[in-house]
Amino acid sequence: MSGRIIEVNQRKVQVLENGSGAPLLYLHGFADIHSVKESWLPFHEQLAKHARVIASAHPGCAQTDENKDIDTIEDVVFHYLEVLDALKLTQFDLVGNCVGGWIAAELAVRHPEKICKLVLIGASGLFVQGALIGDIFMMAQPEYGSSYASLREMLFSSADHPMALEMFPDGKGELEDEVRRYQMLRLSSRIGFKPPYFYNRSLRNRLHRITSPTLVIWGEKDNFVPRSHGETYAKLIPNGSELRIISGAGHSAHL
Amino acid sequence: MKSVQLFCWHFMAYPYLAKDFDEKEYTGWVTVPNSLWDNNKARGLYQEYIDQLVYADELGFDGMVLNEHHQNIYGLMPSPNMIAAALTQNTSRGKIIVLGNLLPLHLNPMRVAEEYAMLDQMSNGRLVAGFAPGGGPETFNYDVPSANTREKFWEAADLIVRSWTEDGPFAHEGRYFPLRYVNLWPKPLQKPFPPVWIPGSRSPSTMTEVAKRGYCYFLSSRSHGGETHRAQQEFAAVLEKHGDPYHPFRFGILMSTYVAETDQQAREECEEGVWYFLKNCLKGHLRRVGRQLTYGPGVPYIPAAAWREYMKGYTPGRKLLGDVENWEELEASQSIIVGSPETVTRRIQNLIEKAKVGNLLIQFQLGNMPDHLARKSMKLFAEKVAPALRHASLKQFTEEYPGINFEQSAEAVH
Numbered sequence: 001m002s003g004r005i006i007e008v009n010q011r012k013v014q015v016l017e018n019g020s021g022a023p024l025l026y027l028h029g030f031a032d033i034h035s036v037k038e039s040w041l042p043f044h045e046q047l048a049k050h051a052r053v054i055a056s057a058h059p060g061c062a063q064t065d066e067n068k069d070i071d072t073i074e075d076v077v078f079h080y081l082e083v084l085d086a087l088k089l090t091q092f093d094l095v096g097n098c099v100g101g102w103i104a105a106e107l108a109v110r111h112p113e114k115i116c117k118l119v120l121i122g123a124s125g126l127f128v129q130g131a132l133i134g135d136i137f138m139m140a141q142p143e144y145g146s147s148y149a150s151l152r153e154m155l156f157s158s159a160d161h162p163m164a165l166e167m168f169p170d171g172k173g174e175l176e177d178e179v180r181r182y183q184m185l186r187l188s189s190r191i192g193f194k195p196p197y198f199y200n201r202s203l204r205n206r207l208h209r210i211t212s213p214t215l216v217i218w219g220e221k222d223n224f225v226p227r228s229h230g231e232t233y234a235k236l237i238p239n240g241s242e243l244r245i246i247s248g249a250g251h252s253a254h255l
Numbered sequence: 256m257k258s259v260q261l262f263c264w265h266f267m268a269y270p271y272l273a274k275d276f277d278e279k280e281y282t283g284w285v286t287v288p289n290s291l292w293d294n295n296k297a298r299g300l301y302q303e304y305i306d307q308l309v310y311a312d313e314l315g316f317d318g319m320v321l322n323e324h325h326q327n328i329y330g331l332m333p334s335p336n337m338i339a340a341a342l343t344q345n346t347s348r349g350k351i352i353v354l355g356n357l358l359p360l361h362l363n364p365m366r367v368a369e370e371y372a373m374l375d376q377m378s379n380g381r382l383v384a385g386f387a388p389g390g391g392p393e394t395f396n397y398d399v400p401s402a403n404t405r406e407k408f409w410e411a412a413d414l415i416v417r418s419w420t421e422d423g424p425f426a427h428e429g430r431y432f433p434l435r436y437v438n439l440w441p442k443p444l445q446k447p448f449p450p451v452w453i454p455g456s457r458s459p460s461t462m463t464e465v466a467k468r469g470y471c472y473f474l475s476s477r478s479h480g481g482e483t484h485r486a487q488q489e490f491a492a493v494l495e496k497h498g499d500p501y502h503p504f505r506f507g508i509l510m511s512t513y514v515a516e517t518d519q520q521a522r523e524e525c526e527e528g529v530w531y532f533l534k535n536c537l538k539g540h541l542r543r544v545g546r547q548l549t550y551g552p553g554v555p556y557i558p559a560a561a562w563r564e565y566m567k568g569y570t571p572g573r574k575l576l577g578d579v580e581n582w583e584e585l586e587a588s589q590s591i592i593v594g595s596p597e598t599v600t601r602r603i604q605n606l607i608e609k610a611k612v613g614n615l616l617i618q619f620q621l622g623n624m625p626d627h628l629a630r631k632s633m634k635l636f637a638e639k640v641a642p643a644l645r646h647a648s649l650k651q652f653t654e655e656y657p658g659i660n661f662e663q664s665a666e667a668v669h
Binding site: 060066068137138139140141142143144145170172175178179181182183186187189190193194195 | 391394398399401402543546552554555558559563566567570573
């Protein structure tokens with residue numbers, strides 16, 4: 001594993017790498033590296049046995065500089081185009097969880113030629129009538145002074161899932177974990193708070209442009225991005241897209 | 256020099272909740288079911304509240320204070336400007352302080368510039384123009400993304416003041432509110448422009464922005480222990496850094512009081528209204544019971560570095576004002592000062608002495624307090640408390656701030 005700070009458009013971007021082989025760009029969600037944890041989770045370690053896993057922190061997350069000019073997902077996509085150039089990544093596998101999955105889908109519809117294989121895990125980004133993406137901002141506010149049970153339930157299959165309790169404990173977690181959580185919510189409030197809530201209405205009609213083999217992974221009990229979003233992704237991405245439901249899992253199905 | 260300014264603040268709570276509200280309902284804010292609204296009871300409520308403010312003007316208070324809230328039982332003024340407009344027609348003397356309009360909630364802040372200019376004209380120059388960014392609940396009510404709230408807020412505030420002071424039409428090339436033709440009709444009456452007050456909760460950046468512009472800083476805390484004194488010292492230090500000496504009229508605080516003939520009678524008469532206010536109106540705002548929406552990681556409006564500092568001193572599950580369990584704890588919080596004229600005079604006097612504050616914004620009607628009690632308390636305050644406070648504060652301020660020009664120093668703007 002190695003970590004470094006690269007400079008993109010006069011802004012610092014934190015990049016972690018792990019493993020060797022074909023490049024795989026990993027874009028993080030909420031219960032994840034860079035958004036809670038400083039380093040790799042077991043899931044990433046597994047991936048790194050098969051590929052060179054590259055995980056860069058989103059703008060304003062972990063040690064990546066904040067960019068006050070980010071208003072929409074489009075601005076995040078262009079940030080990543082710059083990062084890809086800086087890392088000289090022309091063709092790579094792309095895996096994204098939650099907001100990271102949304103960014104991955106937006107990248108894939110614009111530059112299908114860059115993506116070898118695409119994996120979307122509990123990805124936000126779509127508008128599905130009658131199936132609103134949950135309000136993670138309200139759930140992130142403490143209940144009864146110190147309980148984050150409803151936040152854990154939104155991001156995991158249940159509020160007392162061991163990993164959920166470790167990442168989002170009641171009361172006060174590790175200071176730097178708390179700061180990373182905050183940074184991720186702050187970025188998310190720029191792109192996902194105001195309607196559209198974590199979606200881009202135009203994305204649906206662009207999904208047909210994706211050419212890579214695509215795997216869509218969803219937790220059986222996703223309390224944040226409803227499963228119908230996964231079904232919609234799988235239906236509209238043309239090239240061999242497959243929806244795999246992880247039984248018993250919640251939103252953070254990969255963990 | 257002038258004596259302490261005593262203003263009457265009305266929040267206009269919804270006073271008709273059932274006794275088991277706290278037991279049955281999760282919150283008093285944002286998602287509190289509006290099926291609880293009862294038109295049979297609420298008919299005439301606004302008139303009752305407006306009349307209480309008019310009464311404050313008759314009693315010789317220095318002004319009346321209104322503020323903006325949405326979707327809650329704590330304050331029924333989504334548009335304080337409408338109440339302010341009513342007051343322009345029913346009062347003739349006191350200031351009308353709107354603290355404030357929530358600028359980031361507006362698609363175009365010129366609407367606020369226009370309405371405040373109208374109110375200033377309609378009131379013959381009695382408007383105090385408050386600008387506020389809105390807190391957590393408003394973020395959820397109006398879908399205001401938190402991360403850029405402060406930048407939006409200051410752009411809007413500066414645009415409004417520019418439109419009051421600079422001849423139009425001009426183009427505003429702003430980041431959030433670009434406008435081709437800014438050309439305000441009518442202009443406000445007061446010159447160079449109505450006094451501007453900005454609420455804050457001790458964040459150094461807000462104090463700095465207020466100091467830069469020569470505005471009045473209002474501490475939006477409801478408890479007044481040592482923190483009020485510290486806030487005053489912090490703000491004074493920031494002003495000093497900007498070459499602008501502190502004086503008491505650059506600073507304001509919110510407090511609540513109830514005055515009756517004796518301490519015992521005061522407590523007995525106000526207790527129902529006080530508990531209604533603490534347990535119902537503050538549920539979702541300043542209570543840990545339920546979900547507290549005002550501060551937290553879900554409304555991330557301060558930069559991450561400031562959040563890190565905040566978290567260092569944060570104690571999870573700490574008691575907020577609405578969590579007090581008995582009268583003694585409430586007394587200790589110095590939030591609601593209850594007692595005979597002598598007791599209330601002594602306690603507020605003490606607060607003014609320590610916090611060197613020239614603007615007291617005082618809430619009299621609390622929760623479901625009936626009209627006749629609110630009025631009785633206001634009258635006793637005006638007749639038996641206010642004169643002593645004015646007398647003592649004039650002496651204090653004259654000694655502590657000799658030769659200071661206390662009028663707003665507004666030339667710092669632009």
